[in-house]
Every structure is written in structure tokens, then in C-alpha cells.
Amino acid sequence: MKPFYSIFLIQIMVCLQQCSYSQNQGHSPKNSIMDTTKKDNPVYSNTDSSTVNLTEEEWKKILSADIYYIARQKGTERPWTSKFESFKEPGTYYCAACGNPLFKSDTKFESGCGWPSFYEPISKTSITYLPDSTHGMQRVETQCGRCKAHLGHVFEDGPPPTGLRYCINGVILDFKKAEEADKKYREKPQNNK
Numbered sequence: 001m002k003p004f005y006s007i008f009l010i011q012i013m014v015c016l017q018q019c020s021y022s023q024n025q026g027h028s029p030k031n032s033i034m035d036t037t038k039k040d041n042p043v044y045s046n047t048d049s050s051t052v053n054l055t056e057e058e059w060k061k062i063l064s065a066d067i068y069y070i071a072r073q074k075g076t077e078r079p080w081t082s083k084f085e086s087f088k089e090p091g092t093y094y095c096a097a098c099g100n101p102l103f104k105s106d107t108k109f110e111s112g113c114g115w116p117s118f119y120e121p122i123s124k125t126s127i128t129y130l131p132d133s134t135h136g137m138q139r140v141e142t143q144c145g146r147c148k149a150h151l152g153h154v155f156e157d158g159p160p161p162t163g164l165r166y167c168i169n170g171v172i173l174d175f176k177k178a179e180e181a182d183k184k185y186r187e188k189p190q191n192n193k
Contacts (some may be wrong), residue, residue, distance in 0.1 A: 043147065044099040046176070049125075052098050052147035063097055070169045071097045071149035074141075079114025082170020086110070091177040092122070099174070100146035102126050103166070111158070111165055116173065118166040119158045127151065127166075142166060 041062040043052045054062075059072050069075040084093070093103040093116075103118040111117035121127045125145045132141040132153065142151040151168050158165035 041097075044097075046094055046099045046101060049100070049146060054147075059097075066171050067096050070172045071144075071147075074150040075169075076152075077115070077169045077171050082116055082173075084116040084170040084173055084175065085114065087116070087175070089175070089177055090179075091175055093118075093168075094174040094176065095144040095147060095149055095151070096172050096174045097149040098144060098147035100126060100144050102144070102151070102173070103168075105175075105178075109159055111167070113165070113167055115152065115167050116170050117158070118168065119162045119164055121166065129154065142168070144172075 090105050101122045107118045107120045128143045128145050130141045132139045139153045142154050153167050155165045
């Protein structure tokens with residue numbers, strides 16, 4: 001019975017570390033505030049789907065330090081530090097680096113892993129996937145389909161209907177409430193024919 005128990009404990013530990021193993025707390029900026037105004041980010045758009053190709057120097061100029069660390073250096077925020085971890089507002093989650101729509105709030109679920117989790121992206125092109133064998137593990141990295149920003153990883157232990165768990169760094173997410181989008185639509189001048 002002891003060998004079974006030991007194997008079981010090892011499997012549990014590996015599962016718990018899948019999201020958090022790649023953390024590098026020494027490089028994560030402390031007390032950094034996320035810039036949600038996007039005044040200095042000419043590529044940020046919630047509607048433009050064209051590919052964004054910038055140099056690392058250009059990204060450094062337009063992204064805050066915490067977003068740059070996650071998006072461009074493939075960093076990981078500490079678990080349970082994201083304001084989106086237990087966030088329940090209805091709306092849409094966007095890439096904080098370029099504004100690309102990533103997830104609808106109704107696909108978000110509580111996974112207990114310490115990061116915002118979703119079971120399905122907003123579209124097939126909103127996210128790209130790359131193999132990731134860092135830290136001695138075989139994982140699938142998720143990137144923004146528009147700007148190639150590192151988002152997190154996807155695992156096959158999520159709920160139905162997909163069975164997937166997109167474990168995403170909250171720092172790389174922007175959020176817009178559903179009613180804000182509706183309000184903007186209603187305020188938009190309509191063409192009367």
C-alpha cells in the first residue's frame with residue numbers, strides 16, 4: 001500500500017506545481033500598477049485583428065514593467081495575487097498587451113490553481129499554442145494570437161464541455177464589463193438612412 005500512496009502523493013505534487021513551477025519571483029516587479037489607459041500603446045485595440053510585430057525595445061516602451069515581464073519574458077505572477085482570480089463580473093477578457101479578445105467571462109471557472117482559469121477561448125484564432133518543455137515538464141504554452149504575448153498554459157484537467165483548463169496570468173488580462181460594451185454601442189452615432 002505504501003508504494004501506491006507514494007506515487008499518489010507525487011502525482012498530486014506534480015499537478016499542483018504545473019502552473020506555479022515556472023515562477024521566478026526575483027524578476028517580478030513589486031508594487032507595479034497595471035496601466036489600463038493604453039495612451040502610450042498604439043497597437044492596443046479591442047477590434048483590430050491584424051498581427052502585431054514589434055521589437056522588444058518597442059514593447060518595453062509601451063508596456064508597464066509587470067505586463068512586459070509576463071508577456072515578453074514569459075514570466076509568471078505569484079499564485080492568488082491576481083484581482084481576476086475570484087472575479088465574477090460578466091464581460092470579456094482581453095490581452096493587456098494588444099487588446100485582443102481572449103475569453104468570455106462565462107467560460108471562467110474556479111480551478112483552485114491560484115490563477116484565473118477558463119475552459120475555452122473566445123475564438124480559434126485568439127490564442128496560439130506552443131510546446132513548452134522548460135523546468136523539466138511537458139506543457140502547452142498559450143500565447144495571444146495577435147501579438148504573441150505569453151499568457152500562461154493550457155492543461156487537460158478542466159471541466160466540460162472542453163475538458164481544458166487555460167491557466168492564465170491575471171497581469172496579462174484586461175477586462176471590460178458586458179454593460180460597458182453595450183453602453184458604448186448605444187452611444188455610438190447610428191447612420192440613419
